[in-house]
Amino acid sequence: xxxxxxPSEATVTxxxxxxxxxxxxxxxxxxxxxAADLPPLSWYDxxxxxxxxxxxRLRPLELERRTLLAQYNASxxxxxxxxxxxxxxxxxxxxxxxxxxxxTSDGRAAQKRIWKIYGPAxxxxxxxxxxxxxxxxxxxxxxxxxx
Amino acid sequence: xxxxxxPSEATVTxxxxxxxxxxxxxxxxxxxxxAADLPPLSWYDxxxxxxxxxxxRLRPLELERRTLLAQYNASxxxxxxxxxxxxxxxxxxxxxxxxxxxxTSDGRAAQKRIWKIYGPAxxxxxxxxxxxxxxxxxxxxxxxxxx
DNA sequence: TCAATATTGATGCAGATGCATTCATATGCT
DNA sequence: AGCATATGAATGCATCTGCATCAATATTGA
Numbered sequence: 001x002x003x004x005x006x007p008s009e010a011t012v013t014x015x016x017x018x019x020x021x022x023x024x025x026x027x028x029x030x031x032x033x034x035a036a037d038l039p040p041l042s043w044y045d046x047x048x049x050x051x052x053x054x055x056x057r058l059r060p061l062e063l064e065r066r067t068l069l070a071q072y073n074a075s076x077x078x079x080x081x082x083x084x085x086x087x088x089x090x091x092x093x094x095x096x097x098x099x100x101x102x103x104t105s106d107g108r109a110a111q112k113r114i115w116k117i118y119g120p121a122x123x124x125x126x127x128x129x130x131x132x133x134x135x136x137x138x139x140x141x142x143x144x145x146x147x
Numbered sequence: 148x149x150x151x152x153x154p155s156e157a158t159v160t161x162x163x164x165x166x167x168x169x170x171x172x173x174x175x176x177x178x179x180x181x182a183a184d185l186p187p188l189s190w191y192d193x194x195x196x197x198x199x200x201x202x203x204r205l206r207p208l209e210l211e212r213r214t215l216l217a218q219y220n221a222s223x224x225x226x227x228x229x230x231x232x233x234x235x236x237x238x239x240x241x242x243x244x245x246x247x248x249x250x251t252s253d254g255r256a257a258q259k260r261i262w263k264i265y266g267p268a269x270x271x272x273x274x275x276x277x278x279x280x281x282x283x284x285x286x287x288x289x290x291x292x293x294x
Numbered sequence: 295t296c297a298a299t300a301t302t303g304a305t306g307c308a309g310a311t312g313c314a315t316t317c318a319t320a321t322g323c324t
Numbered sequence: 325a326g327c328a329t330a331t332g333a334a335t336g337c338a339t340c341t342g343c344a345t346c347a348a349t350a351t352t353g354a
Contacts, residue, residue: 024215
């Protein structure tokens with residue numbers, strides 16, 4: 001029998017499918033990127049956040065907050081992206097401890113190149129599976145989980 | 148302007164939230180397990196699948212299929228769980244290449260111990276955020292993505 | 295002012311993951 | 325039967341992640 005703090009059947013099913021759908025769709029999309037010799041999605045997330053930011057630059061801490069990356073993962077991802085020439089580190093003008101990460105023009109080009117694959121992949125693996133109203137409803141329900 | 152193969156706004160939002168909600172809720176739940184000194188969720192997935200299987204045993208390949216683990220990850224996860232005494236490897240009676248992974252009684256005990264934290268965590272982080280009909284609807288929409 | 299504390303970001307080390315390959319056995323073909 | 329190919333599972337190596345800690349600079353408060 002179910003203990004009183006246990007989740008309902010429907011809750012467990014929703015949770016299981018959330019994990020499974022996330023993994024599955026992410027796997028399908030990442031596979032397309034890899035097949036096109038493009039970097040993983042986390043690179044795109046960083047490029048997107050930077051490109052949307054004022055002057056194409058953000059403090060690492062802010063980038064971490066927006067991408068949900070852990071501090072040390074962000075630090076190392078920035079290392080790799082810097083080595084690849086997609087971003088650069090600048091000293092922070094007002095806070096000597098900090099820095100600014102800036103997207104380079106190579107970075108912007110990479111972002112566009114990735115989107116050419118990524119966008120259609122989202123359309124195919126998410127958009128085509130749902131009616132427009134269903135996509136809106138799904139987004140709404142998922143948002144409730146985050147709040 | 149949007150290219151004709153690009154996803155709609157609603158699709159992109161749904162996709163972004165799917166990834167974010169998955170990560171966020173998973174992070175919250177894993178944090179509770181860790182705080183209770185319990186192993187990661189992948190261990191629970193394996194224990195659950197084994198416990199549900201005929202005789203509490205499955206071939207690695209079948210386990211991989213059910214848990215979405217990659218072959219080499221499964222092989223190593225089974226290593227660790229075997230070392231911890233939660234599962235054991237048995238030679239496969241009919242296929243000399245293969246084996247059977249069996250849950251031990253310690254494994255079943257661990258499964259119950261994990262559920263005591265995991266179940267309520269699901270209830271709190273998923274169940275309480277949604278009305279019952281919403282949970283059902285969410286599960287339905289996520290299923291469409293997997294198909 | 296200056297010592298104590300807090301914050302930003304990097305890093306050494308251990309553990310996990312991904313990839314390609316390997317080893318062993320099974321299956322198919324002639 | 326005997327060889328070629330396919331399949332199940334493990335493993336060496338490189339990369340990535342997580343944790344704890346460190347160094348540098350900022351902020352606070354006496």
